[in-house]
Amino acid sequence: MESVSILQVVGYKNSRKTTLIENWVKEIVAIEKEVAVIKHHGHASGLDLPSNETDSMKIFHSGATCSIAVDDQTIQMHQLKKEWKLEQLLQLVKISEPEVIFIEGYKQEHYHKVVILKDSKDWETLQHLKNIVCVIVHGDLEIENYPMIHIENTVLLKEWLIDWIGGDKLETI
Structure with a gap:
C-alpha cells in the first residue's frame, strides 16, 4: 500500500462517532474502495472477548501473547500488549491494504480530524486539536473557520466525505 486516506473522527461520548463512521464505511464500500477502522475503546470495562471455551481463547488464556484464529477470509486476533x-x-x-482508514478517537494524534460537537462546551476543549478539517454539529451551533455540517444532514456528510477522499488528502503510512 503506497498511500491511504486517513481520517480521525473525534468527539465526546455519545456524540455519534461510531454511527458516522459506520455510515461512511458503507459509502466507501459503495464506491468500491477498501476501508478499515481503528476504534479506541475508552471504557473501563475493557473489550468483550469471545467465549473462554473457544480454542483460540484457551490458547490466549494459557499465556500466549497473541492468538490468531483464521479461516479462508477472516482472521480473529487477540493480542496482549501493555500499551498500543x-x-x-x-x-x-x-x-488488509485499505484505501481509506477511519480512526475513532486518539484526539491528540496528527491526522486530519472531523470533530463532532454536541454543544458549545465540547468546542471549548476540542477547538485546540490539530488538523481539524470539518466540524459536525448537533443542534444549531455556529462554528467559524471550518466547514460545518449538521449531524442529521446525511447528504452533505456524504458529499463532504467523497470530496475529501477525492482531493489531495492522501497521507502515506
Whole structure:
C-alpha cells in the first residue's frame, strides 16, 4: 500500500462517532474502495472477548501473547500488549491494504480530524486539536473557520466525505 486516506473522527461520548463512521464505511464500500477502522475503546470495562471455551481463547488464556484464529477470509486476533501506539495499529491495518482508514478517537494524534460537537462546551476543549478539517454539529451551533455540517444532514456528510477522499488528502503510512 503506497498511500491511504486517513481520517480521525473525534468527539465526546455519545456524540455519534461510531454511527458516522459506520455510515461512511458503507459509502466507501459503495464506491468500491477498501476501508478499515481503528476504534479506541475508552471504557473501563475493557473489550468483550469471545467465549473462554473457544480454542483460540484457551490458547490466549494459557499465556500466549497473541492468538490468531483464521479461516479462508477472516482472521480473529487477540493480542496482549501493555500499551498500543496508534502507529502500531496502523501497521496492523496496513496488512488488509485499505484505501481509506477511519480512526475513532486518539484526539491528540496528527491526522486530519472531523470533530463532532454536541454543544458549545465540547468546542471549548476540542477547538485546540490539530488538523481539524470539518466540524459536525448537533443542534444549531455556529462554528467559524471550518466547514460545518449538521449531524442529521446525511447528504452533505456524504458529499463532504467523497470530496475529501477525492482531493489531495492522501497521507502515506
